[in-house]
Amino acid sequence: xxxxxxxxxxxxxxxxxxxxxxxxxxxxxxxxxxxxxxxxxxxxxxxxxxxxxxxxxxxxxxxxxxxxxxxxxxxxxxxxxxxxxxxxxxxxxxxxxxxxxxxxxxxxxxxxxxxxxxxxxxxxxxxxxxxxxxxxxxxxxxxxxxxxxxxxxxxxxxxxxxxxxxxxxxxxxxxxxxxxxxxxxxxxxxxxxxxxxxxxxxxxxxxxxxxxxxxxxxxxxxxxxxxxxxxxxxxxxxxxxxxxxxxxxxxxxxxxxxxxxxxxxxxxxxxxxxxxxxxxxxxxxxxxxxxxxxxxxxxxxxxxxxxxxxxxxxxxxxxxxxxxxxxxxxxxxxxxxxxxxxxxxxxxxxxxxxxxxxxxxxx
Amino acid sequence: xxxxxxxxxxxxxxxxxxxxxxxxxxxxxxxxxxxxxxxxxxxxxxxxxxxxxxxxxxxxxxxxxxxxxxxxxxxxxxxxxxxxxxxxxxxxxxxxxxxxxxxxxxxxxxxxxxxxxxxxxxxxxxxxxxx
Numbered sequence: 001x002x003x004x005x006x007x008x009x010x011x012x013x014x015x016x017x018x019x020x021x022x023x024x025x026x027x028x029x030x031x032x033x034x035x036x037x038x039x040x041x042x043x044x045x046x047x048x049x050x051x052x053x054x055x056x057x058x059x060x061x062x063x064x065x066x067x068x069x070x071x072x073x074x075x076x077x078x079x080x081x082x083x084x085x086x087x088x089x090x091x092x093x094x095x096x097x098x099x100x101x102x103x104x105x106x107x108x109x110x111x112x113x114x115x116x117x118x119x120x121x122x123x124x125x126x127x128x129x130x131x132x133x134x135x136x137x138x139x140x141x142x143x144x145x146x147x148x149x150x151x152x153x154x155x156x157x158x159x160x161x162x163x164x165x166x167x168x169x170x171x172x173x174x175x176x177x178x179x180x181x182x183x184x185x186x187x188x189x190x191x192x193x194x195x196x197x198x199x200x201x202x203x204x205x206x207x208x209x210x211x212x213x214x215x216x217x218x219x220x221x222x223x224x225x226x227x228x229x230x231x232x233x234x235x236x237x238x239x240x241x242x243x244x245x246x247x248x249x250x251x252x253x254x255x256x257x258x259x260x261x262x263x264x265x266x267x268x269x270x271x272x273x274x275x276x277x278x279x280x281x282x283x284x285x286x287x288x289x290x291x292x293x294x295x296x297x298x299x300x301x302x303x304x305x306x307x308x309x310x311x312x313x314x315x316x317x318x319x320x321x322x323x324x325x326x327x328x329x330x331x332x333x334x335x336x337x338x339x340x341x342x343x344x345x346x347x348x349x350x351x352x353x354x355x356x357x358x359x360x361x362x363x
Numbered sequence: 364x365x366x367x368x369x370x371x372x373x374x375x376x377x378x379x380x381x382x383x384x385x386x387x388x389x390x391x392x393x394x395x396x397x398x399x400x401x402x403x404x405x406x407x408x409x410x411x412x413x414x415x416x417x418x419x420x421x422x423x424x425x426x427x428x429x430x431x432x433x434x435x436x437x438x439x440x441x442x443x444x445x446x447x448x449x450x451x452x453x454x455x456x457x458x459x460x461x462x463x464x465x466x467x468x469x470x471x472x473x474x475x476x477x478x479x480x481x482x483x484x485x486x487x488x489x490x491x492x493x494x
Contacts, residue, residue, distance in 0.1 A: 292405050314405070321405075340430065
């Protein structure tokens with residue numbers, strides 16, 4: 001008996017297989033997670049992501065606060081509605097969470113953080129915000145639906161408040177707009193175009209039904225995971241956590257080192273790590289033969305050493321097994337993975353594997 | 364798919380067996396098993412001619428989420444394997460009692476009635492599981 005989103009009964013009604021996710025009863029799939037995956041890459045799929053945590057921040061010093069508590073720099077967000085992806089670090093440089101932060105208007109920002117880290121993150125933000133006198137408000141009365149795929153925005157436009165439709169369709173990637181209590185943002189976790197839409201919980205059921213009536217496929221956590229893995233997107237708690245730094249998690253690109261005088265939590269630890277040679281690297285793996293790579297399988301790099309798969313799985317788009325892995329430093333194109341007692345060959349390569357409906361690696 | 368085919372026998376491990384006219388036995392996994400596994404993406408089959416022990420590993424079925432061993436319900440030698448499963452493992456999801464058959468074997472002894480159960484008994488087992 002876990003927590004339930006406002007859309008829970010819609011999922012049960014649709015015959016979803018319900019599983020626990022971070023204390024929430026969520027749909028794993030509605031019949032076939034592979035079909036749902038294909039629907040997103042080819043057309044449009046809707047995900048109930050209301051279990052994720054929306055935190056609104058307000059106050060004169062909010063910008064200063066966020067420039068201190070986030071590894072990426074919100075000073076880059078000069079236009080209203082602009083957003084960025086960032087890690088939030090602890091003093092050791094480990095990742096507390098990854099999140100998207102939206103600059104809504106002067107002195108007001110919104111963070112969307114993970115579901116399983118809700119309590120930890122809200123406590124962390126509240127504690128760190130105190131000296132800046134920033135109001136930290138968890139918006140648990142809001143629901144969120146992600147609509148993703150080549151037809152997603154077009155179909156979802158009919159479901160958002162009519163007065164913001166045209167403007168919403170004009171949103172550039174990583175921009176959002178507010179319309180009353182709604183927020184429409186051109187962001188996502190699938191590697192396809194689309195929106196993530198925040199709305200009052202009371203509006204969620206009718207919005208969800210309208211999407212389904214318009215031909216958008218309901219999609220569960222199973223498809224969400226295969227889509228993000230193909231897109232090379234990290235999953236907190238699996239690919240990184242409080243004991244791993246962004247530099248060893250493929251997230252170095254999210255750190256804003258400039259300006260040099262911006263102090264942020266974890267900066268010192270990261271700077272020291274950055275200078276070290278022989279740091280572990282984070283890459284993608286493609287299984288050369290048939291089979292399935294799994295989390296925590298051992299990776300052996302000939303003549304160099306061992307690593308480990310963080311996220312292993314199957315790519316329905318490529319019909320091949322793929323993984324993300326933390327491996328020893330070095331320049332090499334191949335390795336072997338211990339799969340159920342056998343050593344299988346993998347290609348070591350940079351993700352993403354699939355974006356915008358297309359495979360972006362050589363198969 | 365709630366009807367259990369009447370001509371099959373079943374095991375506690377959610378496998379089905381069908382006695383063929385020539386004495387061979389076709390084996391697969393049940394609808395309950397394929398539902399629990401989810402979309403299958405890879406099936407590892409034994410070699411034709413391989414000898415299997417009762418309770419020994421017969422095949423491995425892998426879904427996106429997990430790998431699952433399928434054990435031989437009876438001892439015997441493998442006469443045929445369903446090669447279609449290499450390219451279309453989802454046949455097991457779509458038609459577990461038909462196109463999704465996994466192997467056919469020549470049983471060592473007869474098909475030991477005591478080790479397997481009839482459809483009604485298996486259904487009762489399922490009802491208890493779902494209770």
